[in-house]
Amino acid sequence: MAQGPLIHHTALGDVAARQLANATKTVPQMSSITPRWLTHLLHWLPVEAGIYRVNKVKDATAVEVDCSARDERELPQTFVDYVENPREYMLSAVNTVLDVHTRVSDLYSSPHNQIAEQLRLTIETIKERQESELINNKEYGLLNNVHPNQRVSARTGAPTPDDLDELLTKVWKEPGFFLAHPRTIAAFGRECTRRGVPPPTASLFGSQFITWRGVPLIPSDKVGIEDGKSRILLIRTGESRQGVVGLYQPNLPGEQSIGLSVRFMGINDRAIASYLVSLYCSLAVLTDDALAVLDDVEVGKYHVYDHTYA
Template identity: 80%
Template sequence: MTDYQNIPQQALGDHAARQLANATKTVPQLSTISPRWLVHMLQWLPVEAGIFRLNRVKNASNVQVACSQRDEAELPQTYVDYEQNPREYFLNAVTTVLDVHTRVSDLYSSPHDQIREQLRLTIETIKERQESELINNPEYGLLSNIDPTQRISTLTGAPTPDDLDELLTKVWKEPGFFLAHPLAIAAFGRECTRRGVPPPTVSLFGSQFLTWRGVPLVPSDKLPIVDGKTQILLLRVGEKRQGVVGLFQPGLAGEQSPGLSVRFMGISRNAIASYLISLYCSLAVLTEDAVAVLDDVEIDKYHDYPNTYK
């Protein structure tokens, strides 16, 4: 009689079994992708021939009107003068050339298409750079186009409700949103909590935002942090409101989205397929009081953060 209890038990192991199993694969995850709220919340204007001319009234206070009495026969005479040399904005390009070996795209495109994923990730990176340029570009970026009268500094270092109230006095005509680094928003939240006035939240685009006086605080990690300090912006947006507007070139060859094009450049003798990816954009502040900035914002006086600039 066989003693089965003494026979060593053997079974297929996990490692060998996995050789017959199909793994569920994700598309590549790119940690640098952000919501890019600034791009979403701007009004975008199409630009002809890549040039946007901003005409402004010259000496607005010289436009004279009067409320006349019934028995007065004379009417005031006036005219509206324009700046003779208006500023012109030229669209800037964020571009790159993507190379994909045809052998890779031919053999390794299941379940995920290699060319599609390479293009997707490259386009996401270009769009991240676009938002950074809208804030930091030395020619047309927000931080480089703030009128000196629209700049204030924090009272205590950390951003307080009083500081944001002061910003609201600078952009009081239909303010759209504050724009700040996430760490600056966290610092403001701490100050509000410390004072016993926790800021309410509002839902936009399916996400929750802190607000102050009903104006949302929109985060962007593209605002620079230098020596533990950053800036908070307040914007009015839209052409009708004489605010901040984005500019793009419509009707591009190979257009994928407004201002963004992807064009196939051919295959080299080394079997490398190349794609030109271009994004044309700029930004204009239509009137001086459309944007203001709070300078020298300490994100956390008790911690040191590395300098950042994206």
């Protein structure tokens, strides 16, 4: 019996099928974004006209009081003198101009709005710079405002429990948190493990942090590492505690969050829309003993080839 030609049926291929499918798209991911814990933990104060004056007592030991017997009628006379030229902190600006071609925003804003995403990523970058300035700025940054009496050098190179205990003697009035590079915190954890005293953890903002004496070690990659060495800061925060406070300008035009504003600057003759993004901030250390630093902390040099530390 004669047979007809064989017909081979093939399934629709993936490449062709994908032409009818819509891919689920994420918003742009940017690896430089960090949690920026420091800005969350600081107490932020609004300032007028971008100026914050820190008034201080000239000499606390000159204030006299007495605890005499009841029948002694003479009382000491005293007064509290103030520093005549107190330090004033000026707000610092972090600015940039974002340009978006109107053709791009008009045609390619679904499912994600191009202008909104460009602004989001620009604001994230500015806030990363803000945290860096709070730590490293030459005028108001934490590392450049530590009193000489509040500096400690690491005893053995690697950060040890003894070193952190020494910091706690410098900021013993309601210490808030340690601040260090993640690699420095890892080095401290290794040293604790080596000594058989693994540090406990605490939960803040839904994340876990190791602690020492109940004080959390907060990571920030803005605390620099140079030649395998870094620093650990200990900070007391809040105006009522005479600690460290963040400063910002309230009620800015186009305010998006505290101290940050976005303003539309118009569209030029090349159809490019421009947006001015500005952030105004500073930081003040209200008393010398609100801040201390451990210097010359060895965190080891990272070997890329085998992912180990020296």
